[in-house]
Every structure is written in C-alpha cells, then in structure tokens.
Amino acid sequence: MERLNDDCVCHILEYLPLVDQIKMCRLSPRFRELLCQIVWRKPRYRNVSVSDAMLKPLSKSDYIYFFELTSAAMEELYIWNVHSKAFDSYLGRHLMRPELSFYLRRDFSNLKELCIADENMNNSMVNTIAKNCRQLRCLSVSSAYVTGKHMISLTKLESLVARECSIETEYLSEILDQLSLTHLDLTANRHQVEKTILQSAGAKRLQRLGISDAQDYGFLLADQLPQLTTLVVSYHKVSPEDQLDMLETTRRRVEDSPGKFPKRLQSILCNVVDVEVALEQIAGLEKRHPRDTPKFSEILKIMYFLSNPVGSDKTTPP
Template sequence: MSMARSSPRFKELLCQVVWRKAQFREVSISDAMLAPLNKQDYMYFFELTSAHMEKLYIWNVHKKAFDSYLGRHLLRPDLTFYLRLDLTNLRELCITDDQMNNSMIQTVTKSCPDLCSLSVSSAYITGKFIVGLPNLKTLVARECSVEPEYLAELLTKLQLSTLDLTANKHKVEQTILEAPTVGLVHLQRLGISDAQDCGFRIAEQLPQLKELVVSYQDVQAEDQCDMLKTTKELVESSTPEFLNRLQMILCNVVDMEVALEQIAGLETRSPRQSPKFCELLKIIYKCK
C-alpha cells in the first residue's frame, strides 16, 4: 500500500493484481488479508480496487466503526463509506448490518447498476427502492420489514429466481399468492415465515418451485397440531402430481418431523408418546 502511494506504476500494478486474481474480486471486509491494515490503508485499498470487485460481503460495520465519546477512532470506516465506492462491476452484495436502511438501498441502486444478488438484514428495510435494480435475480431479506405493497411491485417488475423473506415483520403470504404469474414464473427458491397450512397452498400454486422453506416462531403446540391436521387433509385431497413433487420435508423438531413424514407418506415411524415442541419450527419442501 505504501509503494502504491509512492508511484503511479505501483498503484497501477496493485489494481492489475486485483483485476487478474479471482480471489480478490470476491471480498469480505472480515477477510484475514485485510486485518493488518490500518484504517487509512484499508480505505485506500477499497478505493483503488472496488471498481474490479464482483462480490462484496459487509458484516456488522456499526459495531466496529464509530467515534467514541473520548474521541478515539476505531479501525474501520462506517457503512456509508462502502456504498460511496465505485461498485460498477459488482454482481453480488451482502450487507448484514442492522443499521442498513432504505436510503442506503437507494444508493446501492445507483452505484451497482448490474447487481444480480442482494442480501440484507435490517428492520429498517421496507422494500422501497429495491425495484431500481432491474437485473436482480436473488433477494435475501431476512428479519426485514418488507411491506406488501413494495413486495407486489418487486414481483411484478423483477424476474426473481430466489426470494427469502424469513422472519419478515409483515405477513406476505397473501401478496405472493396474489402476484401475477409473470412475476412468479422464474421463482425457484422461496423462504417465508408463518405461512398457513405449512406452506401447502404456496407449494401447490407455484409448481415451478424447487425449494420452499417455511419457518414458524413462538407457535403453540395445539395450533401446530391443528395446522398439521388441516395440511394432512389438503394433501390427501390433492392431485397425485403434487405428491410426486413433494420429495422431502425437514424441520428441527424430531416429533414434528415424524408427523410431517407421515403426512407425505415418506415414513411409517411413530412419534414418541410425549411429543415436544420448540419455539422455532422450520419446514423445507424440496421439489423436482
């Protein structure tokens, strides 16, 4: 880094190295190679090389970057620094930071015009401005607050192949079910929380899905049993084609897994006499 500052030729060489080597085009701010750099050199590195990056992973910046009340500076810049970089070649961006907000999403739409994959996790993300990424194929927005109206717009204007809204603040199942076919035809993987009937209706209505993940939190045992009963009735009355599509159902509760396997006709084991339920239940449909 010091040599790059001292000579235009060394500066050019540093950029060429990054451009040529695939491992540098995929960068995480937690990468061990960046650990020895002080804040000034760290920022200089990103300013020189960001234009060549294709994948960028940013983790919990707010915990590492702020000015203390004593005036001491920590070793890393704040989140806005990364969003101001030249990211014109970026294809995949992952920001796991609960300070991410809609205004920053708007910045991303301007700085990353060809972005294909966006992953964010923040309660301040409502889905606004995401539609400004016309090439987006993968949207992972776990623990966000994506609003139904913005989701409907996304499903209408973008051709998403992967959508993960696990633990979203708002209920979005009905919005997905009511979305126009043109917005769902490319959707192959979907993550959603608190879907009715273990996600049966979504799995039935979207036959192009290859993977559907349904999660539940703080579900009462009685309610879950009622849902399983209803789901079993729906499965029994469904077409043989749906049963053939349903290859595997998984969850993190042993007794629930047995019950679901029985519903799908995949297993004949019996649950224990005293079934136990935990606070988090996740069901995964994997289809052909």
C-alpha cells in the first residue's frame, strides 16, 4: 500500500466499510490524511444523520473518532434523540451514545444545515451552535427549552424551523428584524406570535411560513406578507364539525378573494384518522357519518400555495 500513489490508495479506501476505513486511518498519518482530505469529503460523509446505517457498526471510540475527524467538512447534520440510542459492546452491554453537547462542540465551520430533534435542546446549546457553525443557513429544532435567545448570533440563517418550541415575542422580533429569514415555521409554539409577525418589518421578506391558530384562517397574514408563497396554518382541538365548517369558510374566502389567492386551495391537509370519511364529507360525495372508531384527531392543517409574490416571475406550483 505504501508504494501506491495517492489516487490508487484513495480508490481502495473508498471500497472499504467505515469500520475498516477508521482502522486504516489509525495505521498511518498518510492514510489518515487521505481519508480526511479526499474520501471523507464525499457527499455520503458530508451529509450525515446519527441514525445512518453506516454508523451502526462503529464502537463508541470509533464513533467519537470519526466525528472528531470529519465534522469540519460536514455540510448537513441530522441529530435525533441521542439519549435513546446506544452501542452494543463486545460483552453484550449497552453503552450510551455521546450526549447532545458532544456534537455541538465540534468544529462545524462548513455546516450549512442542522436539524436537532431532541427535547433536551436549550438556549445554551443554541449559543454553542452560533459559535461553532458560522456558515449555518438552516436550523431546525424542537424543544420547549428553546426560547429564541442567542438566535440572532446565527447571522447567516435563512431558514428557521422551531416547531413545539417556546419562542418568545421579544426574541422573535429581533430574529425577524436582524436576520434575513425567508422560511419560518413556528407551528405549535407555546406563545402567540401572529401579532409579532404582523408588526415586524422583517417578516415581509418571508416566503414560507408555518403557524398555529392564526386568526381568520391565516388570511390576514397572507394579505400583509407580500413575498409569501406558502402558508401552513394548523389548528388544534378542533371538532369534526368545526373542521368541516372551517374548510368550507376558507374555500369561500379563497373564491371571493381577488388576485392574490388562487381560485381554489391547491392543497388542504386535514389531519384526521378517518381520512376517507372526512374527504367524502368535505367533497359532499357521501352523507355518512364518521365511524365510531377510529375517531377524528383534533388537528386541522390548511396549506395555501399563494399566487406570485410581488416582483416575482415564478409560476404557482401545479
């Protein structure tokens, strides 16, 4: 192997599973440099999920070693509930995966997109992300401990998905005014944020918005945000009768609205268990009642694909 040129060695290394690549990496500085600078710069290793099948065979030491070597080249990282994941040791015992803070302390100087679905995420970790992920464009988090503090330090952020978080209105105002967001999703936020969005000048650049329990079925938001192309409005604890009434009211509003809205909703997402019966009722094709079981879930979601925003030549998606 030492007599082969770099191209030949890299070609051989690419055929090895990750476990063996790490073994080779530990053998000599040359193999380590070739793996880090060439092989592990491939898309497969730049876009990583902690649930990826290629990581499952790794021991804990190899797992940590791999992230320490490759984090600087990663562009996308997806982290899912690390506290529930474990290794199997050679004695059959379960060794816990590294804690969430392990990932966030890495050098992610090239990371563009970060998704963390972990209820232990908090404001201090957001601050760590801001320090270590200077190129971050998209952030997705889901935790009641995330209030929006420190998010303005993510100066290049364009997309923020913060479902089921506790984004406070004062921080939301700063985020909208100081960051160039085009996509914002605050579905199931624990604070009422619609008024803050309507009052913020920075919100006028939003192209996609997700929100819960909007007044007037979201029409006020659609009217006042000129760049908006996609609006998703969710309602919780809605009875089946109210769901049908809201959908019919929304349909009439769309038909009566000149210019801005299409003549019909491009997509209506009604999250019910008994979907077949619900769709038949909405369409008026059947007059039967929902069966006793399964029941309707108490969530209604309406999605609007708005007509072209001001100054845009793009067509509405089919």
